[in-house]
Structures are given as C-alpha cells and as structure tokens.
Amino acid sequence: MRIELHNKTAIVTGSTAGIGLAIASGLAASGAHVVVTGRTQARVDTALATIAKDVPNAKVSGIAGDLGTREGAEQLIAAVPDTDILVNNLGIFEPKAFFDIPDEEWLRFFEVNVLSGVRLSRHYAQGMAKRGWGRIQFISSESGVQIPPEMVHYGTTKTAQLAVSRGLAETLAGTGVTVNAILPGPTRSEGVGDFFGKIAAEKRVTQADVERDFIATHRPTSLIKRLATVEEVANLSVYLASEQASATTGAAVRVDGGVVRSII
Template identity: 65%
Template sequence: MNIDLSGKHAVVTGSTGGIGFAIAKGLAGSGASVVINGRADAKVQQAVETLKKQVPEATVEGVAADLSNADGVATFTRRVPEADILVNNLGIFEPKAFEDIPDEDWLRFFETNVMSGIRMSRAYIPGMKKKDWGRIVFISSESGLNIPLEMIHYGMTKTAQIAVARGLAESLAGTGVTVNAVLPGPTRSEGVVEFFAKLAKEQGVSQEQMEKDFIAQHRPTSIIRRLATVDEVANMVVYACSKEASATTGAALRVEGGLLRSIG
C-alpha cells in the first residue's frame, strides 16, 4: 500500500517533539503539507527546520499558539483557517496521587487534553464537510481504558477523548469525514524519556533498567515487553489519515503493544 497524501493540508497539535513530531514527519513524508504547533515560537521554528532536513521535499510551516485555551485556538485558526487532516495530539501528563490533585489540575488537564481537540475540531469540521473529505484523529492512550492509579486525572482525559471521537464520528455519518482515536501505550517520547531519566537517577539505576522495571511492574500484560517508538505510533496515525482508511471511523485504534487484554 502506497499512502499518498499529496494535496492534503494537515495540522498536528503539540508537534514540536515526541509522537506529535513523528506524526508530522510521517504525514509530510506521505506528501501532505504540514503545520507544526507548539507554545514557544523558537521551539516551533526549530522543529520546522528539523523536519525540513529530515524530509527535504516537505512543505511545512509552524504556528506558535497555546491551544489549551480558547484564545490560543482562535489565534491558531486565524493563521490556518482550513485543514483536511487534524491530529489532536496536544497533551500533558503528570504522576500524582489522587488526594494530592487539586481542582486546578483537573481543570488544566481537561482544558489541555480534551478541550483543545474539541475546539480545533469544531473549527475545521465545517470546511471538511464542504469538501466531503476530512480526517480527524485524537491521540488518546491505553490509559483511557486502563486508568493509571498514579495519574487518574490523566486517564480521565484520555477516556474523554475516546468518547468525543466516537460521538463526533457518529455525528458525521454519511460524510467523507472520519474521526478516530489512537491509543498508544508507553512510548519512548522525549517527555517519557525525561521522566524515566529522573526516576532512574533518584533510584540509582540505569535508564534502560528503569524502563524494563516500569513495564514489568506497571504494565505487566505488555506483549512486546518494551516501550513503543514514536514512529510505531505515527505509522498508525498516518494510515488513519489516509485515503485508504475511508471505512475506518469511530474506532479506538490500539498501538499499545498488546497490554490491554480485552479482545474488543
């Protein structure tokens, strides 16, 4: 299968690094023009230059905006009024005991992880419906089905993304616009690497051992028995955004190494 997204315009939120950058690279490599997003202009421009070096033929631009609030989304969509492909990747996580999570954190996580995708989707759906073609993907997590005890507020937002994606897909029934959620498992992104590096230093072990211990202790049902790579996640997203995925909608697509034991 040769995925060709030539002529398609893609927006990937939270894409200056990690899974988001890998998705942007995958879409650009498949011919789509891509908009990279992050909060800091310097980091956005650095990501744009890196992508251009890695995919020399890419058409890519960057727009700095904080999409965790309505004003930031309005700023972004004024700069980029239309998109054929929207990947709602922006997200934050933080291990914290339930009793230590204040109201402010619950609201911050919901605004960032859930409302950003809702607002961005609302902005771009009218244009997609006019063209009778569009792809929206929410980057959820296996934590949306397997709520992590160490960060329940994060798991809550990931469950919400799955629900929004399914409901939105049904609301677009009969159109050429598909909506899906992609559920990565533990993935070796920059944020996760930094998290494990900090834990490894605190516990006096190597980062490699820290990662193995985490899988064994916290995700023991993993079949691949390792962290996924950002490119492995991006491959699923690029497919979901392709013309070939026209019958895939309303789905929760797993890239979690088999750690979720349910069949459905």
C-alpha cells in the first residue's frame, strides 16, 4: 500500500515531540504539507528542523501558541483557516491520587485534552464537509477504556475524547469526512520517557528496568510486553489520514499492544 497525501494540508497539535512529532513526520513523508504546533517557538523550530532532516523535501511550517486556551485556538485558525487533515494529539498527563486532584486540575486537563480538539474540530470540520473530504483524529488512549486509578482525571478526559469523536462522526455522516479515535497503549513518548527516567534516577536502576516493572505491575495484560514506539502509533494515524481509510469512521482504533482485554 502506498499512501499519497500530496496536495493535502495536515495540522497536528502538540507535535513538537513524542507521538505528535512522529505523526507529523509520517504525514510529511507521505507528501502532506504539515503544520506543526507547540507552546513555544523554540520547540516548534526544533521540531521543524528534525522533520526536515528526517524527511527530504518535507513541506512543513509551524505555529507557536497554547492550544489549551480559546485564544490559542483562535490564533491557529487565523493563521491556517482550512485544513484537510486534523490530528488532535495535544494532551497532558500526570499520575496523582484521586483525592489529591483539585478542581483546577480537573478543569486544566479538560481544557487541554478535550476542549482543544473540540474547538479546532468545530471550525475545521465545517470546511472539510463543504469540500467533501477530510480526516479528523483524536489521539485518545487505552486509559479511556480502562481508567487508571493513578490518574483518574487523565483517563476521564480520554473517555471524553472517544465520545466527542463518535458524536462528530455521526454529525458528519455522508459528507466524505471521517472521524476516528486512536487508542495508544503505554508508549515511549517524551513525557513517559522523562517520567520513567526520573523514577530510574531515584531508584538507581536503569530506565529499561523501570519500563519492564511498569508493564508487569500496571499493564500486565499487555501482549507485546513492552512500550510501543511513537512510530508504531504514528503508522496507524497516517493510514487513517489516507484515502485508503475512507470506510473507517466513528471508530476507536487500538494500537495498545493488546492491553485492553477485548475482542472488539
């Protein structure tokens, strides 16, 4: 299968590192003009340089801003009024006991993880529908299906993304616009790597040891018995952005290493 996304514009939120950067690179390698987004211009510039190095002749540009706010979303929309592909990847996570999560943290997680995608999808989906073609993705998580007790607020926002994704797909029925959610499992992203690295330093063990212990203790149902790579997650995103995925919509597609014990 050869995926061709020439003459398509793609916006990937939270794409200066980790899964988002891998998705942006994959879309650029397939010919799309990719808009990278991040909180700071320095991070955006570094990501653009990385993609340019890895993908010869990549068509990429960048927008810096806080997409977890209404103002940030409006800034992006003003700079890039239309897109063919929107990947709502922006997200934050933080292990914290339920009884220690204040209202402010709940609201911050919903603003960043849920409303950022809602705001952008509300705008860009209308243009896609008028043109008769579009791809919208929400990067959710297996934590949206199996809420992790160590970060209930995060899992709840990921469940909300599944609901928004399916509801928007229903709204856009028959328009040629597909909407899907992707459910990664434990993935060796920048944030996870930093978190595990801190634990490794505190315990004076290797990061590989921490990763193995995490899988064995917290995700024992994993069938691959390891963290996924960001590229493995990005491969699914690039496929769902393609013309070949035109019959896949309203779906929650897992790339979780078999963590979720379900045959559907």
